[in-house]
Structures are given as C-alpha cells and as structure tokens.
Amino acid sequence: MTDFSDDKRLNAILDMIGRIASLDFTEMLEVSEENDMVDAISLGLNMLSEELNSQVVDKKILHEVNAKLEKFAYTVAHDLKSPLNSQAGLIKLLELTLNPDPNSDIDECITKLKRMNEKMKSLVEGVLSYSLAQSKAIEKEEVDLKELVEEVIEIDNFNEKADIEIRNELPVVFFNRTGATQIVRNLLDNAIKYSNKTRCVINIESEEKNKHYEIRFIDNGPGIPPEYQEKIFQLFNQIDPSLKTDSVGIGLATIKSIIEASGGKIWLNSKQGEGSTFIFTINKK
Amino acid sequence: MEYRENEKIKFTLRDDNILQTECFPNTIMNLEDGKESTRISAEMVNYEPLPLLCDLTNVVRMSQDCRKHFAGPEHAETFSKAALIVTNPISKIIGNFFLGLNKPIKPTKLFTSKEEGLKWLKS
Numbered sequence: 001m002t003d004f005s006d007d008k009r010l011n012a013i014l015d016m017i018g019r020i021a022s023l024d025f026t027e028m029l030e031v032s033e034e035n036d037m038v039d040a041i042s043l044g045l046n047m048l049s050e051e052l053n054s055q056v057v058d059k060k061i062l063h064e065v066n067a068k069l070e071k072f073a074y075t076v077a078h079d080l081k082s083p084l085n086s087q088a089g090l091i092k093l094l095e096l097t098l099n100p101d102p103n104s105d106i107d108e109c110i111t112k113l114k115r116m117n118e119k120m121k122s123l124v125e126g127v128l129s130y131s132l133a134q135s136k137a138i139e140k141e142e143v144d145l146k147e148l149v150e151e152v153i154e155i156d157n158f159n160e161k162a163d164i165e166i167r168n169e170l171p172v173v174f175f176n177r178t179g180a181t182q183i184v185r186n187l188l189d190n191a192i193k194y195s196n197k198t199r200c201v202i203n204i205e206s207e208e209k210n211k212h213y214e215i216r217f218i219d220n221g222p223g224i225p226p227e228y229q230e231k232i233f234q235l236f237n238q239i240d241p242s243l244k245t246d247s248v249g250i251g252l253a254t255i256k257s258i259i260e261a262s263g264g265k266i267w268l269n270s271k272q273g274e275g276s277t278f279i280f281t282i283n284k285k
Numbered sequence: 286m287e288y289r290e291n292e293k294i295k296f297t298l299r300d301d302n303i304l305q306t307e308c309f310p311n312t313i314m315n316l317e318d319g320k321e322s323t324r325i326s327a328e329m330v331n332y333e334p335l336p337l338l339c340d341l342t343n344v345v346r347m348s349q350d351c352r353k354h355f356a357g358p359e360h361a362e363t364f365s366k367a368a369l370i371v372t373n374p375i376s377k378i379i380g381n382f383f384l385g386l387n388k389p390i391k392p393t394k395l396f397t398s399k400e401e402g403l404k405w406l407k408s
Contacts, residue, residue, distance in 0.1 A: 031375075
C-alpha cells in the first residue's frame with residue numbers, strides 16, 4: 001500500500017527536485033486523490049519534468065542535426081575547391097590559347113566565365129569559413145584589437161580603397177585571433193564594397209561597458225533599409241544579389257556566428273542615405 | 286440547449302451559445318480524449334467557433350500532448366475563446382501550466398468561479 005504520510009511525500013518531492021536538477025527525468029511522483037497542495041506541487045513537478053525532458057531531447061536532436069549539416073557543408077565545400085581551381089586553370093588556358101580580341105564576344109564570354117568561377121570560389125570559401133566559425137570561438141588568446149585592425153588594413157591594402165580612422169584606444173581582448181581577423185576584415189570589406197561615395201570613410205571606435213567592450217565600425221555608405229537590417233546577418237541573404245557579383249551573403253552570417261559563439265552580440269544602426277554603424281560586443285575576461 | 290456526454294466529459298451547448306464542458310470525477314485526460322472532446326464539440330457548435338466554458342475541477346491529470354492539442358489550431362477552430370474554471374490546487378496547476386507553457390492560440394483565461402468566467406466570455 002502506498003504511504004502518503006506528509007513527511008514521506010515531502011521527502012519524495014525533495015528527491016524529485018534533486019533529480020530534475022541533475023536532468024534525470026526518469027521518475028514521476030505519486031499523486032494521491034487528496035487533491036491538496038502537496039498533490040498539486042507533485043503534479044506540477046511531474047509536468048515540469050516531462051516538459052524539461054522533451055526540451056532536452058529536442059535540443060539534443062537539434063544539436064546532432066546541426067553538427068551533421070555543418071559537417072556536410074564543410075565536406076561539400078572542401079570537395080568543390082579542387083575542381084573549381086582546375087576550372088580556373090582551364091579558363092586561363094582557354095584565354096591564352098584563343099587570345100581573343102579585347103571587346104570581342106569570346107573575350108566577353110571568357111570574362112564572364114572567370115567572374116562566375118571567382119564567385120563560386122568565394123561561395124565555397126564562405127561556406128568553409130562559416131562551417132569553421134564555431135570552432136573559432138574555442139581557442140582564445142590575448143588580442144590587441146588596435147594592432148590587429150592595423151595589420152588587416154595593411155595586408156589587405158584597405159587604405160588604398162578607404163579613409164579608415166581608429167578614433168580612440170581599442171581594447172586588448174581575450175578572443176580567437178583568426179576569428180577577430182575575420183570580423184575586422186569582413187566589416188571593412190563590406191563597407192568598401194557597398195560604398196556609394198567617391199571615397200569611402202570608415203571610423204572605428206570602442207567603448208568600455210561593465211562586462212564587455214562595444215566595438216563600432218561606422219561608414220559613410222548608402223545605409224541599409226530597416227527591413228534588411230536583421231536579414232543581412234542570415235546565411236545567403238543579400239540586400240540585392242545582382243549588385244555585387246563577388247558577394248555571396250555569407251560574410252556577416254559568419255561574423256555573427258563567431259561573435260555569438262563567444263558570448264557576444266552584433267547589431268546594426270543605420271538610416272538610408274546616412275551610412276551604417278555595425279556594433280559588436282566582446283566580453284571581458 | 287443541447288446535451289451530450291462520453292465516458293469522461295459532459296458537454297452542454299447553452300442557450301446563450303456558450304459550450305460548457307465538465308469532467309466526471311477523477312478524470313485523466315490523454316491526447317485521444319482531447320481529440321474526441323474537440324470532435325464532439327465541433328459537431329455541437331456546428332463547426333462555427335463559439336466561446337468555451339471549461340470546468341477543470343474534476344481533472345486530475347492532463348498529458349503533455351493533450352495540453353498541446355487544446356492549445357493548438359484544431360481547438361482554436363472550434364472555440365473563439367476559453368474560460369477555464371479552476372477551483373482546487375490540482376486544476377489550478379494544470380490550468381497554469383496550460384497557459385504558461387502551452388500558450389494557447391485562442392484567448393484563454395483562468396477563473397475560480399463560473400460566473401466570472403461567463404461574464405468574461407460574454408464581454
């Protein structure tokens with residue numbers, strides 16, 4: 001016969017709370033027919049345990065599916081690299097063999113083929129970077145952001161394409177160096193790529209907050225309409241795919257993934273015609 | 286007034302066009318019971334959504350998938366809004382779980398008396 005004395009029931013409730021805390025959802029509490037407060041608490045804990053269990057299971061399945069998808073994307077992108085490089089070589093060989101007159105139909109076709117090949121390569125590189133973005137949050141080291149920004153500007157010759165100014169001291173952060181480089185490179189590259197001014201101007205500044213640093217990249221570009229301000233951080237989302245042939249809509253999604261995997265956030269302040277400010281946060285140690 | 290019942294629930298289509306349901310004592314509701322209840326209700330309201338006055342007092346358990354069903358689109362096609370009557374600790378916790386976790390599509394509120402529930406349904 002079931003013992004429904006108050007002490008036993010309360011002890012059973014304590015045990016149940018302990019099991020739920022350790023994510024053990026295998027047992028349920030007995031509920032008597034008294035329909036009293038202890039019964040209500042027992043039933044509530046049973047229902048809570050059931051709900052938590054299905055959420056934990058759903059999350060686990062989602063993680064597994066995501067991991068498989070990322071592995072699949074990485075494998076496909078990796079396997080596509082080699083034939084695309086061969087294709088680029090063949091196009092070059094075709095160009096050398098035919099030696100077409102500039103502005104001829106053949107010359108135009110070869111130029112188009114080259115552009116398509118470059119775009120495919122960008123896409124494949126982008127998918128590879130995106131697939132690896134999560135892992136870039138794992139290995140962290142001290143990174144002097146000012147030094148890193150200057151290094152990226154120099155290596156990529158960004159100073160030839162834009163006036164870039166670091167407005168105040170950028171912090172030394174604990175972050176993955178490759179990930180940070182990718183964030184800086186993508187933000188500068190995007191500002192330059194989409195600039196509609198004769199000279200692109202980019203200002204970089206930082207602000208120390210209580211638990212994190214806020215880093216801002218401010219450009220004088222065309223601005224981004226409100227309806228696109230969240231979408232641009234999604235994979236394969238571009239404001240206008242036809243505008244920029246070398247843009248594949250992966251860069252900002254990759255940045256977002258790197259930042260969020262490190263516990264930070266990225267967002268955008270922009271008004272059409274008044275430039276954009278990309279803001280991201282990096283947690284202090 | 287129209288009245289029907291099955292093994293677990295009594296259904297009354299009141300003269301004021303509110304469907305009232307009440308369970309028999311110590312009722313355990315599973316998904317099948319929920320679906321059967323929606324089927325009978327839909328027939329009684331002639332497939333035109335009406336307000337529901339649902340007395341949970343005699344319900345002692347309601348399974349997770351049954352709560353999901355009552356919160357979902359099929360039930361919302363049958364009822365325009367729902368007043369849930371909870372008069373004891375068990376029915377109160379079931380009602381609170383239903384509102385908090387399942388987030389029903391149609392407007393749904395908990396009441397401790399039928400009068401208050403009816404007043405809200407008619408407002």
